[in-house]
Amino acid sequence: MVRTENLTFKYHQKETVFQFPDIDLNQTENLLILGKSGIGKTTLLHLMAGLLKPSSGTVTITDVNLQSLNSKQLDKFIGENIGLVFQKNYAVRSLNVMENIQARLFFCKKKVDHSAITNLLQQLNIESCKSKKINELSEGQLQRLGIALSVIHEPKLILADEPTASLDDENCQAVMSLLLDQAKKNKANLVVITHDQRVKPLFQNILEL
Amino acid sequence: MNIWKISIKNLFHKPLYTLLSIIALAISIGLLLGIRQLDTAVKQQFDNSLGNIDLVIGAKGSPLQLVLASVMHIDNPTGNISYQEAKKISKNPLIKTAVPISYGDNYKGFRIVGSTEQFAALYEAELDKGQLAQKAMEVVLGHTVAQQLNLKVGDTFLSSHGFMDNDMDVHSDPLIVVGIYKPTQKVIDRLIVTNLESVWEAHDHDDHKDHENHEGHDDHSEHIEHIDEDKEITSLLVNFKSPMGLLTIPRQINEKTSMQAALPKYEIERLFQFTGIGVKVISWIAYIILIISCITIFISLFKMVKERAFDLALLRTYGASNFQLIKIVAYEGFLIGVLATVCGVIISQSGLFFVYRMIKEEYKQTIMQNLSYIDILQTSVWVFAMIVVAITLSILPIISMNVSKILSNEK
Numbered sequence: 137m138v139r140t141e142n143l144t145f146k147y148h149q150k151e152t153v154f155q156f157p158d159i160d161l162n163q164t165e166n167l168l169i170l171g172k173s174g175i176g177k178t179t180l181l182h183l184m185a186g187l188l189k190p191s192s193g194t195v196t197i198t199d200v201n202l203q204s205l206n207s208k209q210l211d212k213f214i215g216e217n218i219g220l221v222f223q224k225n226y227a228v229r230s231l232n233v234m235e236n237i238q239a240r241l242f243f244c245k246k247k248v249d250h251s252a253i254t255n256l257l258q259q260l261n262i263e264s265c266k267s268k269k270i271n272e273l274s275e276g277q278l279q280r281l282g283i284a285l286s287v288i289h290e291p292k293l294i295l296a297d298e299p300t301a302s303l304d305d306e307n308c309q310a311v312m313s314l315l316l317d318q319a320k321k322n323k324a325n326l327v328v329i330t331h332d333q334r335v336k337p338l339f340q341n342i343l344e345l
Numbered sequence: 346m347n348i349w350k351i352s353i354k355n356l357f358h359k360p361l362y363t364l365l366s367i368i369a370l371a372i373s374i375g376l377l378l379g380i381r382q383l384d385t386a387v388k389q390q391f392d393n394s395l396g397n398i399d400l401v402i403g404a405k406g407s408p409l410q411l412v413l414a415s416v417m418h419i420d421n422p423t424g425n426i427s428y429q430e431a432k433k434i435s436k437n438p439l440i441k442t443a444v445p446i447s448y449g450d451n452y453k454g455f456r457i458v459g460s461t462e463q464f465a466a467l468y469e470a471e472l473d474k475g476q477l478a479q480k481a482m483e484v485v486l487g488h489t490v491a492q493q494l495n496l497k498v499g500d501t502f503l504s505s506h507g508f509m510d511n512d513m514d515v516h517s518d519p520l521i522v523v524g525i526y527k528p529t530q531k532v533i534d535r536l537i538v539t540n541l542e543s544v545w546e547a548h549d550h551d552d553h554k555d556h557e558n559h560e561g562h563d564d565h566s567e568h569i570e571h572i573d574e575d576k577e578i579t580s581l582l583v584n585f586k587s588p589m590g591l592l593t594i595p596r597q598i599n600e601k602t603s604m605q606a607a608l609p610k611y612e613i614e615r616l617f618q619f620t621g622i623g624v625k626v627i628s629w630i631a632y633i634i635l636i637i638s639c640i641t642i643f644i645s646l647f648k649m650v651k652e653r654a655f656d657l658a659l660l661r662t663y664g665a666s667n668f669q670l671i672k673i674v675a676y677e678g679f680l681i682g683v684l685a686t687v688c689g690v691i692i693s694q695s696g697l698f699f700v701y702r703m704i705k706e707e708y709k710q711t712i713m714q715n716l717s718y719i720d721i722l723q724t725s726v727w728v729f730a731m732i733v734v735a736i737t738l739s740i741l742p743i744i745s746m747n748v749s750k751i752l753s754n755e756k
Contacts, residue, residue, distance in 0.1 A: 178753045187662070187749040208666060215664015222752065228656045230358035231351070238346035244664035248346075 137163055138184065138293055138325050143193035145179055153191070156180050157343065161325045166316065168336065169329040171345030177329040180345070181295050184327065186214045198292050215244035219286030219324070221296035221315065227270050227281055233257075234266045236281070237288055244289050253288065260284050260314065279303070279311060287318040294319050296328045300335060308334050348669060352676035355649065362645045367685045369641050373634035374689025374724055379696045380627045381720045386697075391417070391613050394532040396467040397442075399591065401607050402426070402434060402598060403580035408607035409616060415446060415580040416609045418456050418532055421508065422448070425577035426604050428541075434598065439590035440583055442466070447544045447578040450504040450516065455490045457504055457520070457537040459544030465526065467582060468533040474498050475524030481542040484520045488528035489535045496522050504537075504547065516547050545576055635731060638685075643735035646678055650742050657743065658751040671740045678736040686725055 143156040154176040161167055171177050182188040184195055186202045195202045197217060205213055227236040234253075241248050257263040260280040265273060273281065279299075286294055296315060300308040312328075312335055319326035328335065336342065356363045394417055403411045404424030413420035428445060435443035444467060447459040458464070462477060465485075475498040478485055486496055496502070500522045506514035520539065528534060585591060595606040650657065657670050 182749040182753070185662070187752065211661070211664055211666045214662060218662070220662050220752075226655055226659055228351075228659060229653065230355045230656070235346065235350075235354065239351060239660070240663050242346040243660060243669070 139196045144191045146191045166326040167341040168339035169343045175345045217292045219291035219294045221286045223298035229270045246289050294326045300332050348672050366642045369638035370685035371688035375692030376631040378693035384624045395609050397584045398582045399585045400583040405605045409612045411607045412609045412612040422579045428576040428578045431581045441586040442584045444582045445578040452504045454510040459541040468531045470526045470529050470533045473525045473527040478540050483523045484539040485524040487534040487536045491525045639731035646739035658748045661748045670743050675736045682732040
């Protein structure tokens with residue numbers, strides 16, 4: 137359950153004030169946010185992820201108002217309840233695949249369930265890369281590891297920032313179905329921001345900025 | 346998974362960088378520790394060699410030379426003094442013991458010192474085997490001498506004239522080993538001790554050939570008296586009853602006799618003032634290397650924070666707090682510090698091992714090889730102060746990190 141109300145945001149040095157329409161998603165409802173670049177898509181995503189503080193308005197995730205939390209509580213809440221997917225899916229480069237997942241779970245204080253991890257890696261078809269270093273992975277494997285890292289801790293909200301921008305049609309479909317699939321399995325809300333029109337048919341809820 | 350593991354993985358991720366930081370720091374620590382320990386060991390060794398000698402009385406000349414020759418046994422003597430005159434001084438009530446020594450020969454580079462039975466007492470040396478020299482031409486070996494020359498009680502050898510080992514000027518009368526001292530770590534370890542008569546006999550043989558054939562001296566005491574009269578010794582080692590002696594006797598000797606009195610403690614202190622400059626210069630070089638290596642650590646940590654800003658921001662979205670990120674960086678610095686300190690101690694100890702071995706071969710002197718914990722502790726405190734500064738500076742970007750900006754800029 138995700139809700140935003142009267143969100144506005146202004147960057148320090150800049151004049152422009154971003155004003156965002158309200159969002160209200162019930163459990164398992166997904167949302168596609170479309171818009172040209174520079175219109176504040178990533179800003180909105182980061183506001184929802186608690187990485188930015190809004191100038192005004194509130195973000196509520198599973199009945200918790202992010203603005204009411206102190207920074208320590210916020211760190212904890214983000215770690216436990218939100219999964220972020222980036223355009224270029226990064227993982228920590230000094231750790232291998234398995235260690236990245238263990239680190240992900242360590243920081244949000246979740247137990248390492250080996251069978252669950254193996255299961256997830258199998259679903260994403262990267263189980264064989266378990267002990268590979270990050271720079272040994274292909275672009276596609278890295279993308280799927282990014283998805284794994286965003287869902288392994290069973291988040292309530294998965295936020296994806298341009299997940300398909302650099303992918304061809306086939307991989308675009310594959311990544312989107314994986315994301316939708318994982319969101320469904322975790323009973324999480326999936327919010328995708330993109331300017332990629334190919335993704336449009338997969339969503340009922342579409343917000344154009 | 347925990348913070349330590351992440352720090353270790355980070356260090357292994359850039360092994361060359363890590364190795365460079367550790368090596369640079371280890372070398373400076375090794376140099377610092379090595380020079381400090383050597384300094385302490387040498388000073389200790391000198392202090393130790395003084396034994397119970399408060400004052401040396403010898404021929405006029407350089408007082409430092411007199412001390413180095415008669416106390417340290419590493420320099421040539423300033424000359425000889427009359428045994429008769431020396432004996433007079435010994436009667437002073439402020440003097441507890443006055444030990445005459447006389448020398449001029451060596452065997453394979455080890456000095457042969459003629460003295461009285463009190464000589465061993467100056468160094469608290471006890472017999473390990475055999476007995477003390479009773480008659481002329483009997484010798485007792487210091488522990489190092491016996492060990493290095495592989496001599497046993499009952500062995501005989503021919504001494505040679507002077508302080509350098511040579512085959513040119515060998516005395517014809519063999520000396521016999523009658524005893525061996527226990528190790529003391531003092532100068533007596535590398536001396537061959539005999540009685541005064543042995544030294545006199547070896548040297549005066551040619552000059553007083555007619556002396557032995559002299560008919561008129563049947564009275565034994567008169568004979569001894571006669572010997573004492575024209576006998577010379579190299580120096581007199583004095584131990585006072587009370588510090589009062591220090592105030593009056595040296596001046597008295599220097600002003601009223603043809604001899605000089607030198608205070609070993611004072612002369613050695615003066616010597617250290619000269620050599621101290623070298624130690625200081627090396628210490629400063631080591632400190633400069635230490636600072637440079639800490640800058641290296643700072644740069645590598647700072648670069649890690651900057652280069653992996655995205656990784657760190659990512660960890661923040663995983664739920665890591667700022668404090669946890671700081672811990673990751675701090676642990677890395679700490680690990681480098683600990684590894685470098687361990688390597689530094691190993692470097693200094695192995696370096697000192699070779700230096701000590703060199704000293705042993707060069708000066709025939711074994712040095713007490715104590716690990717100086719105070720030196721290690723002091724150096725470690727320095728190193729860790731530096732590392733804390735390096736860590737503090739390199740974590741500043743973490744404190745002011747803008748996760749959102751880093752994550753959106755990386756696209």
